[in-house]
Amino acid sequence: MNLALIVLVDGISYAGWLFLVAIGLTLVFGVLRLLNIAHGGFYAIGAYVAAYAIGVAASNGFGTAPQLLLAFAGAAIVGGLLGLLIERTVLVRLYDHPEVLTLFATYALFLILEDVTKLVFGGGSLYAFQPRNAFGTVEIGTLNYPVYDVLTVAVAVLVALGTWFVLNRTRTGRCVTAVVHDREMSASMGVNVAAIMTGTFIVGSMLGAFAGAVTAPKIAVNPGIGVEVIVLAFAVIVIGGLGSIGGAVIGALVVGIARAAATHLAPDLAVFTVYAVMAAVLAIRPYGLFARPMARKI
Template sequence: MDLFATIFVDGLIYAAWLFIVSVGLTLVFGVLNILNIAHGSLYAIGAYTSASMVGAYFGVGGDAFPWGSYVALIAAAILVALVMGPLLERGLLRFFYGRDEVLNVLVTYAVFLILEDAMKLIWGVNPYYVYEPYTLLGDVELGSLFYVGYDFAVIAIAIVVGLAVWMSLNRTRTGKVVLAVIHDPEMSRTMGVNVPRIYLGAFVAGAFLAALGGAVTAPMISVQPGLGVNVIIVAFAVVIIGGLGSIPGAAIGALMVGISRAASVHLLPEAELFIIYFVMAIVLMFRPEGLFAKTQARKI
């Protein structure tokens, strides 16, 4: 019984931060129709920036109020979104809207490579450790199992993020405008909607979610070069399983990947990486467009 509980909780923890990253990726695709490979680099920049800001916070006397390090984590994600979002969307991607999907993938892949080298120039190649926020919430006992409280805080953040994104799209006026742009940007433009502003806002929101995923996981891992590569590969698996552009699909996909990975780690460690793509292959065999793919209008 403890083994199944361990698999479930470990899978939930892994799925939580993965969902935060994946929902940003699927949001950008849903609005801009661009599969943004550079999303992984935004995650890594968020992790590096949060590690630097938390380190600076404790370096100037933050030990007197360690809880302020959580503010530094969120502030790092906001900073990355406000700087990198407009820079990439207005400075580059807007010139490729409506172009071939393969070209867009190549452009974002080029950005990904540039940002990976830029991070090495800025932060070097040595790993960063920012453990202080991870220890503040103590331990949580679940029967005979013990977990770090911070892990459950990440689950709570993922739930809040999912509800916030869903509510913003489905229960607000701005969200209705975004959905209109998703379904028909040309008609939305003729109705007076500022489509470029919607694109910019969606990309900044996606960049914030990527950076937030990096910020909340920075205390849990070693922040080092190559971080974005691993994340974007798994995030792609999540959004493909759930369906590109689907918020509920990102949640279900993250849960499937998280629990299957946890089961593999505990039962068959050799298949840890294989199991993620095995689950993706099984889903695509029966649902080639993903579990919650957007309905495509049939052209006559």
């Protein structure tokens, strides 16, 4: 029973982090039909900005709350500005071209962003453990678990609920949904499709950078952290169904619990678990668990 509790808690904690990493990627794909490899670069930049902000705030005597506020706000703002710059200068020129070209473009942008982080922050590691240590631990059954990790799950739940509310209960969200289903019809009904697409990419970039900021107090922030993240995020959205927000939630839970179980029961296989789960799901549901029905042209 204790092992089952450990697997469940670790799995849910990891799933919360995975969802934060994947939500921006699946949102951009759902609206722009763009598999944004540069998402890993936004994540890395968000982590670097957060680690730097936390270090500066801590050295000046600020408490835990101001440290996190500066980290999260700074990462989201930088991510949004970079997203605006990239969408307006690069991606807007490629929307009418084959999808493979935009894929190559975002991969090139990812490499550029990786070099930008090295140029700005150097090649060493940044550490920002202060907020995570300050929150201490909480007892969950027989486990002592970091409060910061529990709060990460709570943040993921709030982001999921906020995304659902915006998409389903606001006029902007309905416009986004309309653009997802039919851009030409949406434009004919007066929806500013270009603004929706630009805004969605900016929000996706901000969410990617925010995920990096949330992660910064849990890791050593160093070059290359965006590489693994983009692979994991891609696995989550493929399992859940490309472009599906609910699918991203389920995909994160499936991957999180499977990885936690493998880590505790068969550590040597843990690295392959994500890919094994993805292969198993795609063998049964080639378009993911919650992929939207595709219209067939006759």
